[in-house]
Amino acid sequence: MEYVVALLVLAALVALAVSVPLRRRGQAERLEETRVEELTAAKEAKYREIRDAELDHRMGKLSERDWRMVDGELRGEAVEILRELDALEGRTPG
Amino acid sequence: MAGVGSACLTIGLFTALYAVGASLFGARTGRREWVDSGRRAVYCLAALCVGAFAILESAFLRSDFSYALVAEGSSTSTPTFYKVTAVWATQDGSLLLWATLLALFAGAVLFLTRRTLRDIAPYATAVLGAVAAFFLLLMVGWENPFDTLAVVPSEGAGLNPLLRHPAMMIHPPMLYTGYVGFSIPFAFAIGALMTRRTGADWIRATRRFTLVAWTFLGTGILLGALWSYSELGWGGYWAWDPVENASLMPWLVGTAFLHSIMVQEKRGMLKVWNVSLICATFTLALLGTFLVRSGILDSIHAFGASTIGVQFLVFIGCVIALSAVLVISRLPYLRSEARLDSLLSREAFFLLNNLVLVALALVILWGTFFPLISEAITGTEQTVGPPWFDRLATPLAIVLVLLAWVGPVLAWRRVTPAALVRVLLAPLAATAVVLAALLALTDARDSVPSLIMFCFVAFLLSVVGQEFWRGARARRTMTGESWPRALARLTGRNRRRYGGYLVHVGIGVLFLGVAASSAFLQQRDVRLSPGQSFSVGDYDVEYVRPTARLGGDRGGTGAPIAFGAVMRVKNGDRTFTLRPSRNYYATADPAKGAISRFFEGEATSEVDMRWGLRRDFWLAVRPDLVSLQKPIARADREFSDSPSDVQAIVISTLTQLYREKPPPATFRAIVSPLVAWIWIGGAIVLLGALVAAWPSPEARLRRVRSLYKARLGRELTRA
Amino acid sequence: MDPARKRKLRLVLALGVAVLLASALVYTSFSASSEAAKPSELQPGRAYELTGKVVHNSIRRDGEQLHFRVRDRDGTESVPVTYSGTVPDPFREGREVIVSGELERGTFVAERDSLVTKCPSKFTKDEQSS
Numbered sequence: 001m002e003y004v005v006a007l008l009v010l011a012a013l014v015a016l017a018v019s020v021p022l023r024r025r026g027q028a029e030r031l032e033e034t035r036v037e038e039l040t041a042a043k044e045a046k047y048r049e050i051r052d053a054e055l056d057h058r059m060g061k062l063s064e065r066d067w068r069m070v071d072g073e074l075r076g077e078a079v080e081i082l083r084e085l086d087a088l089e090g091r092t093p094g
Numbered sequence: 095m096a097g098v099g100s101a102c103l104t105i106g107l108f109t110a111l112y113a114v115g116a117s118l119f120g121a122r123t124g125r126r127e128w129v130d131s132g133r134r135a136v137y138c139l140a141a142l143c144v145g146a147f148a149i150l151e152s153a154f155l156r157s158d159f160s161y162a163l164v165a166e167g168s169s170t171s172t173p174t175f176y177k178v179t180a181v182w183a184t185q186d187g188s189l190l191l192w193a194t195l196l197a198l199f200a201g202a203v204l205f206l207t208r209r210t211l212r213d214i215a216p217y218a219t220a221v222l223g224a225v226a227a228f229f230l231l232l233m234v235g236w237e238n239p240f241d242t243l244a245v246v247p248s249e250g251a252g253l254n255p256l257l258r259h260p261a262m263m264i265h266p267p268m269l270y271t272g273y274v275g276f277s278i279p280f281a282f283a284i285g286a287l288m289t290r291r292t293g294a295d296w297i298r299a300t301r302r303f304t305l306v307a308w309t310f311l312g313t314g315i316l317l318g319a320l321w322s323y324s325e326l327g328w329g330g331y332w333a334w335d336p337v338e339n340a341s342l343m344p345w346l347v348g349t350a351f352l353h354s355i356m357v358q359e360k361r362g363m364l365k366v367w368n369v370s371l372i373c374a375t376f377t378l379a380l381l382g383t384f385l386v387r388s389g390i391l392d393s394i395h396a397f398g399a400s401t402i403g404v405q406f407l408v409f410i411g412c413v414i415a416l417s418a419v420l421v422i423s424r425l426p427y428l429r430s431e432a433r434l435d436s437l438l439s440r441e442a443f444f445l446l447n448n449l450v451l452v453a454l455a456l457v458i459l460w461g462t463f464f465p466l467i468s469e470a471i472t473g474t475e476q477t478v479g480p481p482w483f484d485r486l487a488t489p490l491a492i493v494l495v496l497l498a499w500v501g502p503v504l505a506w507r508r509v510t511p512a513a514l515v516r517v518l519l520a521p522l523a524a525t526a527v528v529l530a531a532l533l534a535l536t537d538a539r540d541s542v543p544s545l546i547m548f549c550f551v552a553f554l555l556s557v558v559g560q561e562f563w564r565g566a567r568a569r570r571t572m573t574g575e576s577w578p579r580a581l582a583r584l585t586g587r588n589r590r591r592y593g594g595y596l597v598h599v600g601i602g603v604l605f606l607g608v609a610a611s612s613a614f615l616q617q618r619d620v621r622l623s624p625g626q627s628f629s630v631g632d633y634d635v636e637y638v639r640p641t642a643r644l645g646g647d648r649g650g651t652g653a654p655i656a657f658g659a660v661m662r663v664k665n666g667d668r669t670f671t672l673r674p675s676r677n678y679y680a681t682a683d684p685a686k687g688a689i690s691r692f693f694e695g696e697a698t699s700e701v702d703m704r705w706g707l708r709r710d711f712w713l714a715v716r717p718d719l720v721s722l723q724k725p726i727a728r729a730d731r732e733f734s735d736s737p738s739d740v741q742a743i744v745i746s747t748l749t750q751l752y753r754e755k756p757p758p759a760t761f762r763a764i765v766s767p768l769v770a771w772i773w774i775g776g777a778i779v780l781l782g783a784l785v786a787a788w789p790s791p792e793a794r795l796r797r798v799r800s801l802y803k804a805r806l807g808r809e810l811t812r813a
Numbered sequence: 814m815d816p817a818r819k820r821k822l823r824l825v826l827a828l829g830v831a832v833l834l835a836s837a838l839v840y841t842s843f844s845a846s847s848e849a850a851k852p853s854e855l856q857p858g859r860a861y862e863l864t865g866k867v868v869h870n871s872i873r874r875d876g877e878q879l880h881f882r883v884r885d886r887d888g889t890e891s892v893p894v895t896y897s898g899t900v901p902d903p904f905r906e907g908r909e910v911i912v913s914g915e916l917e918r919g920t921f922v923a924e925r926d927s928l929v930t931k932c933p934s935k936f937t938k939d940e941q942s943s
Contacts, residue, residue, distance in 0.1 A: 002095075003097035005097075006100075006102070007104060010101055011105055014109050014138045017135075017138050019131065020134065021127040021128075021130035041210075051587075053506070055588070056505040056506075058568040058571075058572075059565060060516065060517065061504070061513055062513070063513060070508075449827070453834060460838055464842055464846065468842075468843070476846035476849060477847060479845075481845070482842060486838070486841065621876070696902075696905075697902060
């Protein structure tokens with residue numbers, strides 16, 4: 001008996017909780033926002049790589065020539081990310 | 095309350111299924127509200143599981159024997175700590191723990207990624223919901239922790255005495271946290287495959303969970319080894335037992351995964367490898383959970399035929415099938431973005447490291463399942479023992495340590511060979527000094543594999559030390575900080591790298607301890623009467639006198655009787671006393687006599703040892719009760735119907751008899767060098783993992799700022 | 814050597830090593846293994862890993878040596894065993910054991926320290942939980 005009562009009560013509570021988003025319609029989602037977050041994460045990772053390479057060079061693992069090559073590649077990739085970020089963020093003022 | 099607990103599980107099952115359905119529906123039709131609903135269902139699932147777990151725990155704490163589980167695994171005399179932890183000593187309780195941990199982790203990761211990974215998250219939710227549903231189904235359908243007994247017994251059976259050790263009770267939750275933790279990257283990998291967004295985003299989002307899972311699993315394995323060493327009467331910490339292997343395999347493959355995801359993050363390579371690897375890790379984690387509770391392999395732990403073995407096999411089969419189908423069908427999207435530039439690069443060595451780790455895991459897999467394999471191939475069931483495992487694992491472990499010190503020296507993409515040679519000079523010199531010292535001062539040359547291992551570990555330690563020093567020096571030339579500050583800031587700004595180096599140091603130290611303690615062990619088994627002595631290594635051990643104790647168990651395990659010995663150990667001018675003993679627990683078996691049941695139940699060896707940084711001295715005793723057998727049999731006959739206080743006096747007399755006229759007892763003494771460094775190494779690994787996983791303050795600040803910017807953007811457009 | 818050939822060479826090398834390791838694996842495991850057997854399957858002259866249950870009231874210790882009988886898990890055929898070495902904590906009559914050794918003149922003479930006793934079932938509903 002206790003089992004059945006608990007079953008009904010819990011089912012009702014869960015149904016209530018999961019239906020909140022379904023009832024709360026009309027919230028337009030901005031897909032660009034998530035893309036911005038992903039690009040920001042990618043940008044930070046790229047910055048970390050550039051710093052890593054610089055540290056490696058200063059510690060003597062990479063020769064001057066090797067470092068310039070790697071640094072150039074990484075900075076190019078970072079610029080691409082920044083460009084896409086700016087394009088997206090340009091649409092949202094602020 | 096048992097009904098409420100049971101209802102939580104049933105509703106939980108349907109909630110999990112709803113999460114799967116809603117997320118998939120929302121993902122397919124692009125309607126976000128259904129995805130959000132599915133995510134909320136996971137939150138509800140977490141609440142339900144935690145609630146059920148709390149109800150079960152309270153039943154154990156109250157010693158409510160109407161619960162079948164409590165009657166089976168606890169008793170009124172069980173100490174409180176073991177009452178709390180007895181929950182997961184049973185099949186049903188451990189399934190509930192698994193499900194609860196999964197629901198909590200799933201809820202956490204979905205909360206943290208609720209605004210990102212919009213495409214992948216719904217599929218991840220579905221996968222996590224499906225796994226949770228499986229475990230809940232097992233409980234609801236077959237092994238319900240909330241089964242009640244029609245006739246409530248007045249006393250429970252008590253916790254198996256062998257498990258009454260703190261390490262043994264923390265071991266399962268640690269292992270489960272590890273297994274469950276690996277389900278998170280697995281779920282997101284499946285999501286990435288389904289949505290064809292196979293970049294590094296899913297890796298970045300789940301990296302911390304992977305690291306946490308790996309750390310917990312590793313700690314759990316070490317705790318198991320520690321328990322075996324300090325609690326069991328054989329004095330070893332690893333026996334290549336199927337169940338031990340079952341937990342090691344996902345850890346090895348998980349280690350490989352931790353390294354290879356770095357390659358994908360930096361260079362966009364190894365995409366196929368990564369997704370396959372995480373699927374393999376998760377499958378092995380499920381296999382690990384399954385092996386412990388099936389009867390397919392003979393092992394010290396295999397708990398006989400169980401009712402849920404087949405279900406696990408089916409589920410594991412589904413996971414493998416789904417992973418294989420997805421990976422193969424998405425191969426075009428898993429092409430590498432770059433190529434391996436040079437073998438002298440971090441990527442190349444990470445790949446090598448992966449290959450060695452996977453090879454080691456495959457070796458262990460083969461050996462563990464060999465009884466089944468050989469039966470299938472030759473018709474007769476054959477087994478391989480620890481010597482075979484040692485023989486194959488040792489060279490692979492040595493290669494692993496080799497890679498562990500080369501890796502930190504390299505850089506991504508490529509390293510100039512001249513620079514490499516310059517970097518290796520100092521460590522080479524240091525290792526040469528160590529080698530010379532070892533050959534001159536110790537008998538390390540007796541074991542060539544150990545000698546090689548020692549040299550590699552010395553190399554590893556000096557390489558990592560050099561890395562820290564050079565990094566701090568490079569920083570000082572820029573900022574002019576003091577040495578300690580430079581070191582701290584260096585580590586703080588490059589947590590992943592330097593935390594990783596610390597982990598390597600820990601692993602090296604751990605291998606050092608393993609190599610030394612296995613190759614240079616000294617052991618003796620003797621039978622002694624009081625007054626006699628023996629020697630092992632450069633220790634002289636004297637059996638001073640026997641001990642017999644009633645109640646008042648030192649270890650807090652509730653043992654009624656303990657027989658032991660007082661041993662005086664001398665080494666040079668140092669003397670110390672050890673008191674090993676053997677605890678005897680009563681059995682409830684009705685076939686045993688009233689007195690003899692106190693001596694014929696479970697018995698555990700209470701080892702005594704002296705820890706040391708250089709070596710451990712370990713001593714165990716096995717008293718011989720043969721001289722007591724006739725008096726016990728007579729006591730059975732005369733006092734079988736006496737009240738319990740009379741029986742207590744009888745038993746007390748018997749223990750007195752042992753003290754006064756003890757028969758010879760068997761002793762095992764082991765001198766193992768550098769064992770303590772295994773546990774110290776483990777602690778260093780933990781520290782390193784913590785450093786690597788700790789969120790850096792700059793990242794946190796940037797996250798907060800970007801959240802404000804996003805909010806500003808939203809509000810401005812709404813206005 | 815152009816990069817494509819270098820890569821192919823690396824692949825061939827890696828596969829070669831893998832094949833080598835796999836054959837080492839298979840060879841060593843089949844040659845180092847010992848056959849698992851029940852008491853009813855034992856034959857003299859070969860090393861076995863004997864698995865079975867300890868027969869009730871059959872345990873006897875005389876000095877260094879331990880004598881007991883092991884029977885088929887689901888049967889009645891049993892064989893006497895002579896063993897010396899560490900005896901694991903859970904060892905008791907009725908428990909399942911694994912011990913390596915050879916059958917000599919009707920008695921299974923066990924290797925030293927090779928006795929393994931399975932922990933009592935905590936994951937099945939046993940007849941008598943301890």
